[in-house]
Amino acid sequence: MTLSGYDAYRQELTAVAARDGRVVCLAAPAAGAGHPFELTHPDRFFGLPRTASTMVDVVSGLVAAGFRPFICVGPGPRGRGTAGGLGLRIRYLEAGATVVTPYTDGLDDYPALRRLPGVTLAAPCGEAETRAVVRAAASCDRPFHIRVGFLPRPYWPPADLSPQPLPSPVVWDAAGVGDEAVCLVSVDEDGTALARAARTAAPWLGHAHLLYLDDAHLRRASDELAGRHRRFVVTGARPGSERVTETLTRLLPGREVATGRPVGRRADSEVAELLRAAHRLAACA
Numbered sequence: 101m102t103l104s105g106y107d108a109y110r111q112e113l114t115a116v117a118a119r120d121g122r123v124v125c126l127a128a129p130a131a132g133a134g135h136p137f138e139l140t141h142p143d144r145f146f147g148l149p150r151t152a153s154t155m156v157d158v159v160s161g162l163v164a165a166g167f168r169p170f171i172c173v174g175p176g177p178r179g180r181g182t183a184g185g186l187g188l189r190i191r192y193l194e195a196g197a198t199v200v201t202p203y204t205d206g207l208d209d210y211p212a213l214r215r216l217p218g219v220t221l222a223a224p225c226g227e228a229e230t231r232a233v234v235r236a237a238a239s240c241d242r243p244f245h246i247r248v249g250f251l252p253r254p255y256w257p258p259a260d261l262s263p264q265p266l267p268s269p270v271v272w273d274a275a276g277v278g279d280e281a282v283c284l285v286s287v288d289e290d291g292t293a294l295a296r297a298a299r300t301a302a303p304w305l306g307h308a309h310l311l312y313l314d315d316a317h318l319r320r321a322s323d324e325l326a327g328r329h330r331r332f333v334v335t336g337a338r339p340g341s342e343r344v345t346e347t348l349t350r351l352l353p354g355r356e357v358a359t360g361r362p363v364g365r366r367a368d369s370e371v372a373e374l375l376r377a378a379h380r381l382a383a384c385a
Contacts (some may be wrong), residue, residue: 105230105248112231116238126171156191156278163196172200197238198244220244221314225292226253249289269317270324276306282378284331287336295335298374322351331381
């Protein structure tokens with residue numbers, strides 16, 4: 101049974117901590133209930149108070165002592181994060197902790213997060229990618245901001261990521277058919293689902309999923325994308341994904357980059373919009 105990214109994070113962090121005594125877990129009340137980390141490593145599990153700003157000093161002390169704190173702000177009502185406002189998350193990241201947050205209202209915080217030096221922004225899709233990113237974060241000396249989803253994604257990823265200590269910033273689903281084929285570039289879990297649905301209707305499309313969204317990884321991703329395609333449609337079903345489109349447009353000079361995200365439409369309309377955008381680019385070839 102495939103796990104959601106949120107459950108995969110909890111399980112994988114618990115497994116990683118069994119091998120690495122430096123890993124510490126801090127969780128908001130909603131994220132800590134029944135946490136396997138607390139059951140397995142109670143001496144390295146800490147609950148975050150609802151007013152968690154005082155915990156920043158604790159996190160800084162843990163990092164200074166050589167520990168690697170993971171902080172999950174947790175799901176609140178309707179999937180909203182608790183104890184995880186943007187300002188507080190930034191302070192945790194600046195202190196050197198890795199922050200894990202469920203998808204909430206989208207990528208509206210992306211412009212602020214990408215300005216943080218040395219922070220890796222990860223948006224894995226499904227269980228395998230989430231586990232790989234958790235392992236990568238635990239093995240690195242820099243903080244990660246990891247978004248995790250609540251729904252199992254049994255169709256993703258198309259390849260086994262388990263041998264990779266640090267997954268590539270681009271996970272390829274399929275290359276497009278023909279030299280001038282349009283490539284869908286998916287940003288988040290829902291965007292990846294939309295891209296897969298669009299490829300079912302138009303198998304000539306390529307599809308690449310962006311696993312990391314910070315500038316350093318996007319520069320690497322843009323080199324890899326440019327080596328295979330000239331035309332791209334970015335698909336992210338949540339607000340803020342258009343900011344990734346803007347970044348890729350700047351990093352891909354001489355390439356055509358469009359967005360396929362209509363705001364406030366049903367999923368079937370979003371797939372149709374993706375296909376329209378792809379056909380428009382293909383017609384310009």
